[in-house]
Each structure stands twice: as structure tokens, then as C-alpha cells.
Amino acid sequence: MPLELSIAWRYLAASRKRAHVALVSAIALGGLAVGVAALILSIALLTGFQDRIRERLSRDTPHLLVTPAQGAFLARSAALAAVIARDPEVVDVSAFVDGRGWITDPRARTALPVRFRSDAEVPTGEARVSAAVAGQIGVGRGGDVRLVGNRSELSPLGAVPVALPLRVASVSTAPPSASAAEVTLSPADARTLAGGADVVSGLAVRLRSAARAEAVRAAVAPRLGEGVRVRTWAETNLGLTFALRLEKVLIFVTVFLIVVVASLNVVSDLALLVVEKRRDLGVLSTLGASGGSLSRIYWWLGASIGAAGTLAGAAAGAAAAWALDRYALVPLPADVYLMSHVPFALHPRDLALVIAFSLAAAMGAAALPARAAGRVGPAEALRLSR
């Protein structure tokens, strides 16, 4: 063990016997621990919610979306689907049709521009509408609506827009699609609205793991040739995933300020120890210790207090996050939030980041007293401590 570390630990151990130093040390250590625990709980809370959103996104949106680079319809869709299906990570490849149109109630009193999309699970003649659509045109489950496409066909009366009468099979309340004006149709109805029996807007690909989307895209995209665009589920929800990341960074920075304030206690603790141990510093300097060596004693003190406070806070924060999630200690109304309790999730990477930043803050706080200790002149220290 380096001499400086053994001196630092002896100082810490001995400080317990001196009430004023022990109190300041306890405040410094406790403050750091509370700050770190608060940071871990905040990050775990946010991660818990974000994991649920990502889980839902990866479940409700295709892991890979293959669309034409230009135009509305994908050419050679069957051949492309066969190429994609050969990748061992691919579980399912399904063609879909999507487009834009207007939805109205049966009396055409209210019209709303919507985005429609095919889903093989929806029976022909029925539609699944989002909560936003249901609310704005005033229909519910079992109600009748009329969906008008953006293309027209010839009739004895001239060109008329293609329109389909549909019955509302269900209303989707799941975020985030619930807030968008979206309608899901059977593939046959979607083709009728979009442009004909053979049209395909794109291919929706599902993988064994959503996390492998980037790797599979890199492997498959070159084999599909020109004129095809392949996007991962994170890219198709780019705005949302960026917002989630930004939210996490902002929460981290904001709550980390608690740790920064707690680190200021480390400054006062070490400054007190510099003054109290001035005579020892003079003696060590007389014995031949360099200014750098004296500084290192206080670096080690800062690191020791920082490590103790950080580890205590990390353990408490991690344990609290685990218990809150495991025993569902913060319940939520499931019909409103689609989850029965507030989720907490702590990723090892987040934990490591919190520990690293907290230690860095404590070490940064030790810089000033360490510098002061290194500059203590031996003669002055011995004279003043007589």
C-alpha cells in the first residue's frame, strides 16, 4: 500500500474519535451517498418507463421496414421478401400497404385526414381506429365510418374518389399510436384504397431480437439491390428515441447537481483536515516528503470518502430500485397507464456511469485541499502549530 494511502486511511480512522471532524466527514460521506442514491433512483425510474416504451415500440413496429427509395410502391416485393427471409435472424416478412385518406362518420358531418395501414389480422370490411380518430369523429366500437382514399376511379358519373364503408372493430388506446390519426384495415381494403390488387407499399420484417436490427440491416441491405430503403425500428421512431435519450441525459445532469453539492462537503472536510494536520504535514516535509506526496494524501482522502459515499449510495439506490420494482411498491391505475405499477430498471451501464461520475466529483472536490496541502511550507507549518 502506498505511504500516502496508509496515512489517508489512518486519518480517516482516527477522525472518528474527534467529534467535529467526524461530523464533517459524516456529512460529506452521507451527502454523497444520498446524492448517488437519488441519481440512481431517478435514472432507474426513467429507464423503467423508457424500457416499457421501447418494448412496446419494438413489439408494435416492424424491426426492419423495407420501402421504396422513391415512389409509393415497392417493386419485386415477393423476390425481396424471399431474400430477406433467408437471414437466420428473420422470423417473419410480411407485405403491407399504407397510404393517406379521409375518414368520416356515416353522415359525413366530420372528416379527418388519417394515415391507413394494412394488417392481416383485421377482417375485410372492418377497421381498427386510434383513440384520436374515435374521439374526433365521434364513433366507438361497432360504429360505422367511411374511409375515402386519395385516388379516384371512373364511374358513369365521371371520376369519383374511391371510398369504403367500414365497421369499427376496436379503438386503440395504446400510446404512442393512440394520439395519432391512424386506421388499420385488412390488406384487401388497404389495396383497394391505395391503388389496386397487386400494390405493396413495403415489407415489415420481424426478427428474433429487436436488438439485432442494426446488424441484420447491415447484412441484408446490400443483397436487396438499388431502389430499396431499409430502416430499423429505432430509425422509424427516430424522434421518439432521440427524445428518450435527451430526457435521460437531462435528468442525469439535473440530479447529478445533488452529487456536485454533496462534493462541496468533501472540500470543507478535507480543508479542515489540512488545517488540523498542518503540523504533521510540516513533519512529513521535514522528513523528506515532497509537495506532491503531501498532495496525494489528500487525493486519497477525497477518493476514500468519495468511494465510501458513492458505494453506500449506489448500494442503497440499487436496492431501493430493485425493491420498488420487484414488489410493485408504487401502484398505478392500469386502465390509464397500461401498467400496474411504476417500473424501475437499473442497467449496469447506467450504474457504472453514476459511480464513475460521482467518484470524479469527489476527486475534483479534493483538488483544492490537496493543492493547499502540497504547498504547506514545513517551517511555517511547524511554527504555526506550536
Add this chain to the structure above:
Amino acid sequence: MSVPVVRACALTKTYGSGPAAVRVFEELSIEVAAGEFVAVVGPSGCGKSTLLHLLAGIDSPDSGFVEIDGVRMSDLGPAERAKLRNERIGFVFQFHHLLPEFSAAENVALPLRIAAVPPREARRRAGEILERVGLAGRASHFPAEMSGGELQRAAVGRAIARSPRVIFADEPTGNLDRENAERVFLLLREVQRESGGSVVLVTHDPELASRCDKIFPMSTPGIRQGVPGGIGSPDV
């Protein structure tokens, strides 16, 4: 002619500045040859401790210079000066100044640990030194558990840990009773004779001073001093 272990030339030291400035001494010179045991005597406040601090390189003069073994202190940077203190100088304070959080053996081992001697080897050598100063049974005792005489003998042990060329002792017997003062003095005398090093001892005790090889007298501030033998009491 051999190079003196300690050579100080025309040292001047002032504390403070402006009208409140106090000149401790002016143009003071001293030489200590290898193997010499020199007593520095003088009234309180004449600057004996300050002189020792300047000679040991833990303070700097306003003018003049100090050489240890021919190495001029003012030519060295702070780190080199610290290294020189560790290698060639031992210091015994009036108050033992042992670190209270460390045992007697750990205190004696401090100069060795500073010199990067491995902990196990430093402990072994500290044990030998404590035996030498008559504290073999006190190795694991902390300063709070030791008597004044024992503390000062441990401080002497710490000062000789690196076998220095010169030991500066700043009134090491000032706080001890007659018996313990005698033991500490004899200890310093013995280690000086065994090692062939030099000792510069500040003392108020005329009897102890008379048993040293030389006496370097100092007087009240402002009075010019000279090399031993030239000014003040004759050599003993």
C-alpha cells in the same frame, strides 16, 4: 581539507515586512565538520530554531546560503531539497512530533517509506532501530501510550533511520526531566560516534553544551555572529 558537512555563509533572516519586520539574525555563518557534535546556545528568541530550520533546508534565508556535503540548498528545487533532507538530514524536534495515528515502529519507518523502501523491509529496519534506542518492547505502542522520554527516543530513532550525515536536534531535552534528558543526550552522542555523522544540538542546558565538541553561541537579535571559535565562547 575536507568539505564540511554543514556550511552556512552570511545568513540573514527576517520575519514579516515593513515596520513590523523582525530581523532574527544577520550575516550569520557556521561550519560543522564531519563527526562533530556542536551545541548551539543562546537566549530565547535569538533565532536558534530558525537557524536549525535554515540549516536543514526547511526554510530559506533572505540572503546567504547553506551547503550540506557541498550541495548548495538554494540550487535545488523543492523536490530535490526534500530528497536531500530525506537522505542526508535527520531532525529531532523539541516536542517529539511523532504522528499520533502511527505506532512507534511506523513513525520510525516513515523516512524509509518516504524513500520508497518496501513496507516489510522498512518495518524490519525500524524494529532494529527501536532496539538500538532501547524501545524494542514499544514498537507497536502509539505515541499516546508512551512517556515523554520514550517519545523523544523514538523521535531520535526516526531521525537516524536513514543514517543521515547530520542530525539537527532542536532542544530535544527541553521538556524532559534530568534522567530522561541525560538518556536522550547520551543516545545522540552514541549514534553520532557510531555512525561518524555530525550533530547540531540546540540547548539551554550549559552542562549539556559543555559536553559537546564545540559551542556555537548566539545572542539577541541584531548582533553579528561568526564561525565558532571566532566569536563567543571558546571551543570546548
